[in-house]
Amino acid sequence: xIFTSLLETAWHALTTHRMRSFLTMLGMVIGVAAVILMLAxxxxxxxxxxxxxxxxxxxxxxxxSGAVSSGGARVATGxxxxxxxxxxxxxxxLPDIVASAPVSPGGAQLIYGGVNWNTSVYGTxxxxxxxxxxxxxxxSFFSDADVRRGARVAVIGAVVARELxxxxxxxxxxxxxxxxxxxxxxxxxSKGQSLDGRDQDDTVLVPISSAQQxxxxxxxxxxxxxxxxxxxxxKRMAAAETAINDLLRSRHRIGVGxxxxxTVRNLxxxxxxxxxxxxxxxxxxxxxxxxxxxxxxxxxxxxxxxSVTERTREIGIRMAIGARRRDVLWQFLIEALTLSLIGCxxxxxxxxxxxxxxxxxAGLPVAVTAASVLLAVGVSFLIGVFFGFYPARxxxxxxxxxxxxxx
Amino acid sequence: xxxxxxxxxxxxxxxxxxxxxAGVFQALRGVSLSIAEGEFVAIMGASGSGKSTFMNLLGxxxxxxxxxxxxxxxxxxxxxxxQLAALRNREIxxxxxxxNLLPKLTALDNVALPLMYAGMGREARRRQAQxxxxxxxxxxxxxxxxxxxxxxxxxxxAIARALATRPRIIFADEPTGNLDSETSRQVMGxxxxxxxxxxxxxxxxxxxxxxxxxARRRIRFQDGRVIEDVAQAELAA
Ligand SMILES: Nc1ncnc2c1ncn2[C@@H]1O[C@H](COP(=O)(O)OP(=O)(O)OP(=O)(O)O)[C@@H](O)[C@H]1O
Ligand SMILES: [Mg+2]
Numbered sequence: 001x002i003f004t005s006l007l008e009t010a011w012h013a014l015t016t017h018r019m020r021s022f023l024t025m026l027g028m029v030i031g032v033a034a035v036i037l038m039l040a041x042x043x044x045x046x047x048x049x050x051x052x053x054x055x056x057x058x059x060x061x062x063x064x065s066g067a068v069s070s071g072g073a074r075v076a077t078g079x080x081x082x083x084x085x086x087x088x089x090x091x092x093x094l095p096d097i098v099a100s101a102p103v104s105p106g107g108a109q110l111i112y113g114g115v116n117w118n119t120s121v122y123g124t125x126x127x128x129x130x131x132x133x134x135x136x137x138x139x140s141f142f143s144d145a146d147v148r149r150g151a152r153v154a155v156i157g158a159v160v161a162r163e164l165x166x167x168x169x170x171x172x173x174x175x176x177x178x179x180x181x182x183x184x185x186x187x188x189x190s191k192g193q194s195l196d197g198r199d200q201d202d203t204v205l206v207p208i209s210s211a212q213q214x215x216x217x218x219x220x221x222x223x224x225x226x227x228x229x230x231x232x233x234x235k236r237m238a239a240a241e242t243a244i245n246d247l248l249r250s251r252h253r254i255g256v257g258x259x260x261x262x263t264v265r266n267l268x269x270x271x272x273x274x275x276x277x278x279x280x281x282x283x284x285x286x287x288x289x290x291x292x293x294x295x296x297x298x299x300x301x302x303x304x305x306x307s308v309t310e311r312t313r314e315i316g317i318r319m320a321i322g323a324r325r326r327d328v329l330w331q332f333l334i335e336a337l338t339l340s341l342i343g344c345x346x347x348x349x350x351x352x353x354x355x356x357x358x359x360x361x362a363g364l365p366v367a368v369t370a371a372s373v374l375l376a377v378g379v380s381f382l383i384g385v386f387f388g389f390y391p392a393r394x395x396x397x398x399x400x401x402x403x404x405x406x407x
Numbered sequence: 408x409x410x411x412x413x414x415x416x417x418x419x420x421x422x423x424x425x426x427x428x429a430g431v432f433q434a435l436r437g438v439s440l441s442i443a444e445g446e447f448v449a450i451m452g453a454s455g456s457g458k459s460t461f462m463n464l465l466g467x468x469x470x471x472x473x474x475x476x477x478x479x480x481x482x483x484x485x486x487x488x489x490q491l492a493a494l495r496n497r498e499i500x501x502x503x504x505x506x507n508l509l510p511k512l513t514a515l516d517n518v519a520l521p522l523m524y525a526g527m528g529r530e531a532r533r534r535q536a537q538x539x540x541x542x543x544x545x546x547x548x549x550x551x552x553x554x555x556x557x558x559x560x561x562x563x564x565a566i567a568r569a570l571a572t573r574p575r576i577i578f579a580d581e582p583t584g585n586l587d588s589e590t591s592r593q594v595m596g597x598x599x600x601x602x603x604x605x606x607x608x609x610x611x612x613x614x615x616x617x618x619x620x621x622a623r624r625r626i627r628f629q630d631g632r633v634i635e636d637v638a639q640a641e642l643a644a
Contacts, residue, residue, distance in 0.1 A: 005523045016511045317507045320468055321568065322496020322524035324489045401469040404507070 027296025032347025042282020123211020139186030316403025336388020500569025
């Protein structure tokens with residue numbers, strides 16, 4: 001029997017029971033639409049997370065003052081951070097380290113003209129721009145000389161620039177940070193959201209010396225709340241971590257068996273965890289959607305079984321006039337396949353439309369990938385074959401005379 | 408007859424058992440006969456005497472419990488189900504009491520169906536089906552579905568379908584059972600003509616003597632056995 005005849009027969013059978021065919025397909029439609037939508041959302045989330053990770057900078061450590069012991073956070077003696085600027089400099093000299101920036105964070109109110117804005121202020125060194133891989137939208141970053149001099153210069157994030165200056169060019173303007181005047185010498189390029197959902201552009205960077213003297217009025221000079229460190233490569237991160245630990249323990253004179261007064265965290269590894277969490281989440285979404293696809297397949301099998309029972313006499317007639325078992329098998333298999341593939345087609349359209357809508361409404365960078373479309377089509381095909389085969393085999397296995405006798 | 412041809416149909420000690428609640432029921436208890444090509448045979452007998460059972464065996468729709476069946480010299484019991492399907496498709500046409508047309512298909516598509524299973528392309532089979540419908544006088548009704556046709560018309564569609572692949576044998580189980588006497592005469596006239604003019608072998612089951620009278624040989628069944636097998640000449644005598 002010719003293939004086109006099979007298609008014709010299947011098409012005829014499906015169109016004579018339109019309502020039933022439609023309802024049978026509905027399961028597949030919903031399943032495929034759900035798979036496409038969920039994969040698109042998952043993909044969007046991954047794109048977002050990857051963006052955040054890239055904006056964080058690569059091969060990063062953060063070394064925090066005070067240690068986390070089994071009892072919880074133990075802060076170093078008094079409230080003084082245990083890490084010093086000299087620690088940061090010493091770390092930079094280690095073999096696998098590219099840059100090392102001490103950071104003193106805090107919050108402050110900024111004033112420019114009549115506008116004020118509350119934001120986070122980071123006192124740091126030029127290495128911070130290296131570590132964070134942060135380029136300038138305009139102007140320049142402050143220099144080591146600025147840090148040594150305690151210069152009152154500031155580099156502002158894109159959000160701060162927009163809020164304080166609007167369309168004006170901030171470079172060269174004087175802003176007040178906690179009343180102290182600072183000259184804006186650069187505007188940072190926009191980075192968007194960080195992994196923990198903060199807006200990285202809502203920030204001001206100043207030399208760490210100036211921050212401690214003029215903004216935080218810190219009495220403990222030369223001490224940093226944390227140090228951000230970049231290693232040469234991901235491969236060298238483990239070695240670098242050990243070297244940092246050894247260096248700091250010896251610099252801080254921590255004896256064997258004593259607890260560290262600092263904590264080294266591999267931010268890149270944390271980010272990888274976040275990325276893989278997102279990946280798992282999107283896989284989970286896809287898997288849940290795939291279950292509905294399987295349920296849709298079972299729906300097809302169910303209706304095909306009913307249809308085989310109902311059409312037993314038709315099968316008998318077809319066999320009497322010369323249909324071979326495999327002709328009958330193919331007839332029902334193609335019917336199931338046609339149902340699942342048409343359902344898949346409609347589901348694709350719905351899923352892509354839905355993904356577009358979600359992207360528009362939620363502002364998520366949803367992405368319907370060719371891979372997810374191929375996956376949906378492939379799975380639908382397999383479901384059609386898998387769930388169509390059993391009813392089809394049943395039909396083909398009928399005895400001609402028994403089938404003819406059935407009412 | 409010039410030369411005694413090998414019989415087209417030859418059955419020896421054919422038996423058919425049906426399993427029932429209380430053991431087996433012997434529907435055929437040893438039937439031996441042969442039918443030559445071009446014969447027109449009527450099978451008669453009381454209800455339950457095994458006529459349909461016998462026809463289903465001859466038509467290769469069912470397999471005998473014991474005994475042999477040679478069709479055109481070929482041992483049917485050795486054929487696979489696919490080979491039997493091909494045999495039914497090419498060599499055999501069926502006409503049933505209940506017509507057995509597919510209700511959702513048009514007359515044309517019903518007639519074209521065996522051609523589809525013979526592997527013929529869509530256009531060719533539609534053309535041939537149309538020609539067959541014209542032969543049975545239903546050229547105008549080819550796009551009607553069975554429900555839109557009278558019983559006699561439906562049976563003629565069924566005959567056109569049986570003829571579609573140009574088989575050598577037609578098995579008809581009470582083909583006029585559901586038809587009035589006038590329509591029955593038409594259908595029988597058509598059968599006789601097929602037999603006379605094209606030499607198609609015809610085996611038909613009937614309860615009615617006037618229908619059986621169209622045949623040139625009459626076989627009577629009783630309790631799964633042949634109790635009478637007479638040629639027309641003797642009938643006339
Ligand atoms: N599938 C079956 N299972 C069990 N018994 C059967 C089956 N088919 C037929 N029989 C029995 O076999 C016997 C012969 O049946 P068959 O249909 O051949 O009779 P028939 O001569 O065609 O009768 P009718 O003239 O009523 O059509 C009957 O007694 C019937 O009950
Ligand atoms: Mg009968």
